[in-house]
Amino acid sequence: MDAPEAQQSRGLLLLDSQLNVRYINPTAADILHTSTEQASQKNISELIPTLNLTLAQSSLTCAQNDHSSYTQSVLQSRAPYHLELHSIPTGSAQNIIVASLDKETPHPTPDNHLAHAAPLNTTLALALSQMLELNQQLNMRLQHSNRQVLQSEKMAGIGQLAAGVAHEINNPLGFVFSNIKTLSNYITSLFKIIDIAAIECQSEALQNSMTELEYDYIKTDLTELLEESEEGLQRVKKIIVSLKDFSHIDEETFAPADLHKCIETTLSVAQNEIKYKAEIIRELGELPLVDCIASQINQVIMNITVNAAHAIEEFGTINIRTGTQDHKAWIEIEDNGEGIPEHIISRIFEPFYTTKPIGKGTGLGLSLSQTIIEKHNGLLEVESTPGSGTKFKIWLPIKQV
Numbered sequence: 001m002d003a004p005e006a007q008q009s010r011g012l013l014l015l016d017s018q019l020n021v022r023y024i025n026p027t028a029a030d031i032l033h034t035s036t037e038q039a040s041q042k043n044i045s046e047l048i049p050t051l052n053l054t055l056a057q058s059s060l061t062c063a064q065n066d067h068s069s070y071t072q073s074v075l076q077s078r079a080p081y082h083l084e085l086h087s088i089p090t091g092s093a094q095n096i097i098v099a100s101l102d103k104e105t106p107h108p109t110p111d112n113h114l115a116h117a118a119p120l121n122t123t124l125a126l127a128l129s130q131m132l133e134l135n136q137q138l139n140m141r142l143q144h145s146n147r148q149v150l151q152s153e154k155m156a157g158i159g160q161l162a163a164g165v166a167h168e169i170n171n172p173l174g175f176v177f178s179n180i181k182t183l184s185n186y187i188t189s190l191f192k193i194i195d196i197a198a199i200e201c202q203s204e205a206l207q208n209s210m211t212e213l214e215y216d217y218i219k220t221d222l223t224e225l226l227e228e229s230e231e232g233l234q235r236v237k238k239i240i241v242s243l244k245d246f247s248h249i250d251e252e253t254f255a256p257a258d259l260h261k262c263i264e265t266t267l268s269v270a271q272n273e274i275k276y277k278a279e280i281i282r283e284l285g286e287l288p289l290v291d292c293i294a295s296q297i298n299q300v301i302m303n304i305t306v307n308a309a310h311a312i313e314e315f316g317t318i319n320i321r322t323g324t325q326d327h328k329a330w331i332e333i334e335d336n337g338e339g340i341p342e343h344i345i346s347r348i349f350e351p352f353y354t355t356k357p358i359g360k361g362t363g364l365g366l367s368l369s370q371t372i373i374e375k376h377n378g379l380l381e382v383e384s385t386p387g388s389g390t391k392f393k394i395w396l397p398i399k400q401v
Contacts, residue, residue: 011101015085017094019044019057031076031101044099048083050074060087060097079103170240177233184226191219239268254400256289259297259329263320266301277309278318278335285323291400296372300380303365304333304392311337311390328378329398334391340384348382376400 011028013021024032024039032039032047045053051074059070070085082102087095194215198206210216267280274280308318312335321332340348349370373380377397384390 013044013099015044015097015099017097019053019097021047028101031081033077048074048076051083056085060085173233173236173240177230177237180226180229180233184230187222187226254291254293257292257294257297259287259290259322259331260284262294262297263301263322263331266298266305270302270306273306274309274318277312278316281317281319283319283321285321287322287324287329288398290329290396290398292376292396297376297396300369300372300394301331301333303369307365308333308335308337308390311335313338324398327398329396331394332391334389336389339386339388340390341386345382345384
């Protein structure tokens with residue numbers, strides 16, 4: 001049999017130290033009447049029932065950096081196959097095991113069998129191990145990218161919905177605000193007429209009615225009620241403007257933006273999440289306009305400030321500082337919450353990692369924030385002291401190259 005035919009007839013499997021399948025080539029899958037997908041993670045004894053599993057595991061148990069092997073004739077579909085298992089050291093705690101299935105029983109020279117097999121199988125094992133590790137990394141990156149795309153699409157959908165709702169609210173709000181202003185003017189005029197009538201008429205019945213109905217109190221209270229209503233409408237108007245600014249999630253164009261406006265917009269939108277947990281202390285420096293996608297920076301500020309509020313046990317402070325250094329602008333957000341334990345802080349930017357209860361967090365907030373800042377050619381730093389609080393610092397180039 002020439003080399004190509006021999007190669008095609010040989011089934012190859014890559015196993016972990018527990019003899020679970022991590023890779024199987026099509027020839028081995030065909031011999032074992034399975035598919036590469038079905039065989040994945042199965043134990044080899046499930047695929048080859050005639051394998052003496054106890055003896056195989058005993059033979060392959062060896063110290064790290066040592067080779068060991070096990071051979072056995074097995075029957076598959078009534079056909080005899082020669083099974084060879086070689087344990088190959090990889091330099092890690094667990095050896096890799098290469099299994100080969102041949103239709104024809106080889107006749108190696110006893111003296112050189114392992115001498116020839118070991119280097120070949122070592123190379124194969126290391127190559128396959130690296131391939132599998134790379135495949136797993138690529139799958140994780142793909143999963144991460146897919147989740148981030150879904151999260152971005154979700155945020156874009158929420159942004160479009162928020163912008164639509166803000167527009168729908170803004171129209172009736174406009175005429176309510178106008179009507180309140182007109183009503184306030186009318187009532188002021190009516191009070192003047194009543195005051196003049198009370199002085200000119202000197203009617204006892206009118207004076208009694210004004211006293212009985214507490215005219216002076218109504219006059220004062222109604223004025224205050226109208227002022228409070230106007231103030232409330234102004235707050236609603238401000239929230240709607242902030243919501244419309246914040247909701248441009250699908251923007252992809254870098255443009256000069258006022259980072260202080262980004263901060264205020266975000267704080268306005270996130271007010272309900274923050275106001276019961278912390279007092280915002282602003283220490284804002286002088287900032288030039290910064291080239292960025294403002295809505296995405298809003299999202300980063302939102303993620304960090306809301307996380308800061310959640311980290312505060314009862315009621316605390318969140319300090320927001322800004323400044324510039326070496327052609328870069330920075331935003332610092334520091335809380336006096338619980339802090340992040342040392343064994344966790346290295347993982348906070350991992351996708352899907354969260355310490356919050358199930359249903360309270362996706363584990364994507366900080367991961368997405370880091371991706372956004374990296375897209376802006378910036379840097380996201382974190383410092384934390386358990387029991388004292390956490391400080392995030394966002395660095396952004398003032399001008400994008």
